[in-house]
Amino acid sequence: MKDIRVGLLGFGTIGTGTVKVFQENARLIEDRLGARLVLAGIADLDITTDRGVTVEAGILTTRADDLLTSPDIDVIVELIGGYEPARTFVLKAIAQGKHVVTANKALLAVHGEEILAAAAAKGVEVMFEAAVGGGIPVISAIKENLCANGFQSVFGILNGTCNYILTRMTNEDAEFSAVLRDAQAKGYAEADPTFDLEGIDTAHKLAILISLCFGTRISLEQIYTEGIRSVSALDIQFAKQFGYKIKLLAIGKFDGEQIEARVHPTMIPHNYPLADVDGVFNAVRLSGDFVGPVMLSGRGAGMEATASAVMGDVMAIARNILSGARGRTPAMAYRPGTIKTLPIKPMTEIISQYFLRFSAMDKPGVMAQISGVLGRYDISIASMIQPERQEEGGAVPIVIMTHEAKEENVRTALDEIDALSVVKEKSLFIRIESEIA
Template sequence: MTTAPLRVGLLGLGTVGQGVIRVLRTNADEITRRVGRAVVVTHASARDPHRARDVSLDGIQIVADPIRIAAEADVDVVVEAIGGLSPAKELVLAALRRGKPVVTANKALLALQGNEIFEAAQASGVMIAFEASVAGGIPAIKAIREGLAGNRIEALAGIINGTCNYILTQMSEKGQAFADALADAQRLGYAEADPTFDVEGIDAAHKLTILASIAFGMPLSFDKVSVEGITKVTPQDIRIAQALGYRIKHLGIAKRTDAGVELRAHATLVPEDRLLAKVDGVLNTVLLQGNAVGQIGLYGRGAGGDATASAVVADLVDVARALGSDARHHVPSLAFQPSAVRELNVLPLADVVSSHYLRITVADEPGVLKAITSILAELDISIEAILQKEPQGGADASVAVITSVIPERRFNEAVARVRQLPFVRHDISRFRVEHF
């Protein structure tokens, strides 16, 4: 076994790339003790090689064109920390086809192009590691692929987007409107100038795609995830949910049922006494349900340079340990042997079964509750909770109900019929309710 340092080629010197250098240097002794050899960045790429960074780049060869590292540099492993789809995909494939292991934190790349990338890794007989692609420093992928390898994973649910969680926390704790909470998140650097990927649920759906694939042994299927964001959550919904004993969180949810697999990312009411309801700010959490172990929870920093770098470096340790070993003995990329990864039926949202929250703005007149509850009764929908808010300074009131567990299709029919009632205003909110 060689004791020469593991030479790392780092693509990208942004927040994560600099974090990788910092963690490798700060924890060099511990990492060497775990691996049996030093792990050092010898090459790095940056669009502006001469710009000052927050870490010293002494001893690192810096180039502007990342393909010089991915396809040419004398390195043992390539770390992709550029993000996005292109040129990240081309760089990763170039490294894999050279027979170089790759570590990446790029959830969008894997969710959308991962099947091709994993096939390339398998064909080359090298590892691709991606712990940092989901939930930052939380080892969710290792927990599923390794810690729970003896289980059939039945379900997972997680707060996996810190921006959404921060905004909903601000709305809950300070009564802020969505736009004001988003502006705060942007000012503090928790949200991008264009926050669409976060607040519309796309980022969470990318991460859910990866988690579901390794949990259930299915190909990456981003196009089958039902995606909703948090832009329709109002302070009024937050207050009513609290009055009913719930908190509103944006969750990524994957469940395995007799009818098929559920893949969905959306705002969700969660009972206030559950772990998911208590995770606030930019923190993340992932709950996993195994048939042998029961439910376990992972909690921590889901983003940030050093937290994400922690996961990247953990992957580098795994790669260093595996180099030189038979590829057949590596932990499979998607947790299952490649030949055993198979397509599963993904349920359309209309067939998903859950409880539902419905909040309706109505004229303050007799017979309102009776008309609404009659429609629900006709569709065999029981009411688990109901709250009526009398008008305050205006002519309209609010009625909120939480239903029994029903198929979404039936709830859709109920909402359509309620909308037609003459006293119902246009302001209607609806969210799913889960009891993880």
């Protein structure tokens, strides 16, 4: 029986999970693959900490080069994360003729083109299922069985930290900062959670999904990205009253001409499929011209779920090696020469429904002034809540759900409304998706 030899760069959480798959499921993998997957080496700067798994001392090294230059390693698994030295190591592995599996969305979103070009030139594969949605096999679904479809949209809940915080804010009627502190204490949020909370991690993942679904190049800067720091318990409660939940949604759409690419807190009807994806779970909802809507959900992070995706990729590469397949499936779902650079629709041009919250004086005529401005900008009101006054003469929130409107009009109308003397604070809007399909 043939051996496929694998080298691991990075012995952190996912690395440890990956080692566990090698150890616990060796027999099952052999039964499915017809070959042994051999963990030939693990490189990490720290090779002394106890990770709760036992590996032969001989396979641990602090020098990545030991693995990158070893002639008998077939596949390098990069689980270091970040841009460098991950990029250098991956390029070196490719130059050495090794296939690469990575979970590194940041690397792919920023250096993907360079890395995939190097791999194509060398005739090796780069696979990255674990980079999006943890254990959910969404990338292989897009590249493999759904590949006869033209895709119209992709929606995703892709960041476990954000979804955990929003879920707790929703269930406990709690404020962002309190939940964040507790999430950090419990290990559900990093000490520096900026990448997660600002939506950057989600945007990295959306960039990959958009490229795969629509066959286009897209850079991180082209994705409109808004995080969840501005989401308040108040707006979550108003959303509930209207029958909505607030999720950090990754949204990609293609109308045949332009791409919409955006990440922002979004209200979705509470009975929509994505609305029930709570806590650290992730989900992706794709819409294809033949398959219609397809949703995949599961654990979006964590040692073991992510290791499942990593090892699925390792086995796919092993199958290609064993069956003699070369260049079987393009890394980005489309063959390199056919990938386009489709135009991105400016945010001012998007059409959406909106949740608007105003803070206005509690006196007659205020609603008439506000709705007058909205009307002049073609923004029609679907429903409204004006809670009872809380203190004599003070400011009260006025909350409005609109029908579909153009974002440019909404922004201009809100500027104009904010200039009214009866309006006390900067008005706020949250986009609504109620036609996820």
